Amino acid sequence: MQLTSKNHLTNKPKKVANVNTALAAATCALLGASPVALADEGVWEMDAALLYYGEADRVTAVEGVFSAKKDFGDEHIFSGKIVLDSLTGASASGAVAQPNAQTYTRPSGNGQYVIAAGETPLDDTFIDTRVQLEAQWTQPLWDDMRGSTGVHLSKEYDYLSVAVNGSLAKDFNQKNTTVSAGLSLAFDSIDPEGGRPVAFSEMVIDKGQFPNEQAYRAAFDATRQTDTDDKTTVDLLLGVTQIINRRMLMQFNYGFSMSDGYHTDPFKVLSVVNDQGLTQSLLHEDRPTERTRHSFYWQTKYALDVGVADVSYRYATDDWDVSSHTIDSRFRFNLSDNTYIQPHFRYYQQSAAEFYQPFLMEGTTLPTFATADYRLGEMTAYTLGIKYGMKMSSGNEWAFRLEYYQQDPKNAGFDEPGALQQLDLYPSVKAVVAQVSYSF
DSSP: OOSOOTTOSSOOOOOHHHHHHHHHTHHHHHTTSOOOOOOOBTOOEEEEEEEEEEETTSOEEEEEEEEEEEEOSTTOEEEEEEEEEEEEEEEEOSOOOOSSOEEEEOTTSSOEEEEOTTSOOEEEEEEEEEEEEEEEEEEEEETTEEEEEEEEEEEOSSEEEEEEEEEEEEEETTTTEEEEEEEEEEEEEEOOTTOEEOTTOBOOOOGGGSSSHHHHHHHHHTTEEOSOEEEEEEEEEEEEEEEOSSSEEEEEEEEEEEEEEOOOOTTOEEEEEOTTSOEEEEEEOBOOSEEEEEEEEEEEEEEETTEEEEEEEEEEEETTSOEEEEEEEEEEEESSSSEEEEEEEEEEEEOOOTTBOSOEETTSOOOSSBBOOGGGSOEEEEEEEEEEEEEOTTSOEEEEEEEEEEEEEOOOSOOOOGGGGGSOSSOOEEEEEEEEEEEO
């Protein structure tokens, strides 16, 4: 029995092999490739979606996705995806709020912006466009063994990512057990606007201290490295999928990731404050050049008479001291043979990286690495939403999703001197997610 199917809103019986094939293909999805589900033989299956993500007073993203897949016979399946998204709005720089207005230089060195007293420093000129292309091929290799291979290409204004992946899946126990292994290799190239900042170099702000524009530009350029940098990432995923009975299916995965190269965010800074909590200077951050991660994932799907329950838990940890717990749950409830609703709840909790510091103290020795990026700090987050789907008489399907997301950064045990005690250094990030999709 197939527990979930995009093209069947009622949970109709399917071959056991189909369940294993579809879930084993999830290996590629977790490695960053397109998931490959079973396609009707000889027929192209298309999906189109438009997504909106909007943070309050911060980043707004609009994303369009088009994917297609086809079974060319005997489960020789091709799938492809095109993603185009645009991001605009304000992004947190990492600097702390102050009781007075603050002036910052833009990453390009051309122009400045001012943040009002008491406000979180945000650069509202953030804008980017990303194009992503993916292709995946899956086929049987020999008895009870399948293989999959794929490529991934993503291009942004200042970022290029190229990846290849491959996986194997083998059925045991009369196709009730599937063991899978996947490997992905990614290469990223980074060429940020204005160049890569020199680690812990001071932001050049006051143009008045320079005799002319040429002298200011020379001082700014001294804080930058003009060559590009890169990062390589190797991901390994081992998984076991087990059919418990005709209604229940479980999946267990272990993930290992090792990356080497440029991990620093070139647009993040740290405030250096005195014992009154007042900013004296701004320094560009620096992060380690290596990162190793481990993750453990468990998922259970249970087919009820009225729908499907889907619950998962993920624990992740790395050598940056970031550990996280994620609980994700969905319940698909069939309203009729052609319509359904699916409530969604997700909870996330994360510890801070060992080199995370919301600010630096004046007069102290600079650390080896440091970042004030709240995404590497201690936090909790939750997502609450609902999805509605309906199947048309033609067999095509519409789906609508609306979710609310809130991220709550926390103080990871840092004392706040002077004026910082009166300011919100860890503001919540709130966002709305809306999506409409069409399958045909």
